[in-house]
Amino acid sequence: MEMRLLCLMALSCLLLANGDAQDTCTNVDDTLEDFKVKTYFWENATGFNNDMTCSWTMRAVNQGNKIAYQLTDINLGVDDHINVYAGTSTGDQNVLTNRTGTSLSLTIIGVDSPAVHVVLQTGNVMQATRQSVNAYFMAGSDHSGAVSCVNQTLVAGAEPQFLTTPAFPMAYPVSKKCSWIITSPESATLELTFHMIDIEAGDSAATCNYDGLVVYLPGQKDTPELLVCRRNVWVPETHAIASNQVQLDFSADDSDSYGGFVLSYKAILPPTTTTTPQTSTEGTTDSSGCNTEQTTSEDEPGSSDSTSSDSENEGCELVSCVIPIVVVIVLLFVAVVVAVVLVRKRQKGSSKKYTPAAGTEPGEMKKMSPDAEDV
Incomplete structure (x- = not known):
């Protein structure tokens, strides 16, 4: 139901729009950028309304430009006509006067003005046949050469x-x-x-x-x-x-x-291709034999091949990881050995017994010779 209602509304709007286009006349006031074509087309299948006046006013954005225009597909009644003025109103120079006819197309015409004003007027005789007029506009200037168009x-x-x-x-x-x-x-x-x-x-x-x-x-x-x-x-x-x-x-x-x-x-221009630059190192090396200074792009003169550079860098990374591990293991081993030696010495010293010499009083200990001392 809702879909049917939407379709009916759309159809009604379309019919109303066509009716407005037949019964009304909209004046156009527009601008023209450099060398940009604008086209306007008026058409009515049963004839324009009587005593109707419509106009196009075209203004060049660049005031140094002039206007070229052309009217084609002209189908008018005997008392309908078109006038063109070099300016923005009917008070300016009339460059096309009371043109009418059927199955008519005019040539492209240049107007010595930065604006052009086209007026369509219909008469009192109602036309029962198709009426139309098509208009092209362009603003521009002479771009054939700075001084001459030769060479x-x-x-x-x-x-x-x-x-x-x-x-x-x-x-x-x-x-x-x-x-x-x-x-x-x-x-x-x-x-x-x-x-x-x-x-x-x-x-x-x-x-x-x-x-x-x-x-x-x-x-x-x-x-x-x-x-x-x-x-x-x-x-x-x-x-x-x-x-x-x-x-x-x-x-x-x-x-x-x-x-x-x-x-x-x-x-x-041909499309540009972007590549990720490979880097290599030059200059001094660290104790592992790996480069430590100055990176250069593979596109620079003197840079090494990317494959060999990658393998060298992988080797350097491996060496830089192994050396610290080896050093730590050695230090741990030395620390363990030293600790074991110290523990054994302490145990040996604490287990030594001293026997009193003959002739000594109880509680008096005979001094041992230097050779008997623990070193």
Whole structure:
């Protein structure tokens, strides 16, 4: 009975939640960390409510960043529309005016502002069909190179670092060529993660004959690791490079530029193994021949083999235990012998009898000659 009641309560909550989602509009005010993608999706199977206004306000945490956004899966009524402002309110610059339509996806657009304000307004005509809009946001800046994107050398570490096309989040320039070499310690490999890709594909993604990014090991451009030229990709893609160095060449032709790419790179170091250091002794020795000073790790130059060191230490421990026992036994034996000798001497002295000499008076004892005395 209790289980049925819980199931009914859960179902009721779910139905109420869906009803609220259809009948209400929640305004969003959120922040964007560097190169972190945030996605929002509004959808109603029977149409948004009339005279509804909803908004997304996205603010870059780093005020030096700008915003890239994209609206996809747009399905609106004839009197519904979307506006985008370069700022935090409708009083800022309008960069997308009264956009509407069905089965529509806009291109990725860069906004020259650390904030963006997207407003959805519905009209008076009730829609009986599905309505939706999907929005992607990212804050970032140009990470193509300190001075130029040509012949840049980047050093990968354990923490991710970012690389972008020139001018990001604005569209990359036409007729642009860039090259970067990413290097890491010799024992490491590399990991590349694409967070956004918006590069003109040309005739096909397999040729990238218009714009494209080629990722290859130095000197092996004819057999690249990756060939990248796709549009409107926001799903992260991670690629392992089995080398401590990789080269990236980006080229754009003389027409049509797009959002470009954002990728992070980092070095993958081999796992470290920890061993318990064996110790050996050096320097002076005690009377048993065992070392008594200066311990050194087996990894240090001049240290002895761990097996021989262990056997030597075991021998030293045995000797150090036996010697005291032997000394105690000897001392006990000597003490017993001395005690026996003293007892016998005392018994012999007490048993000697003296006979009075003739002519002596009773009670007078004749003095014995020195030879008769006990020594």
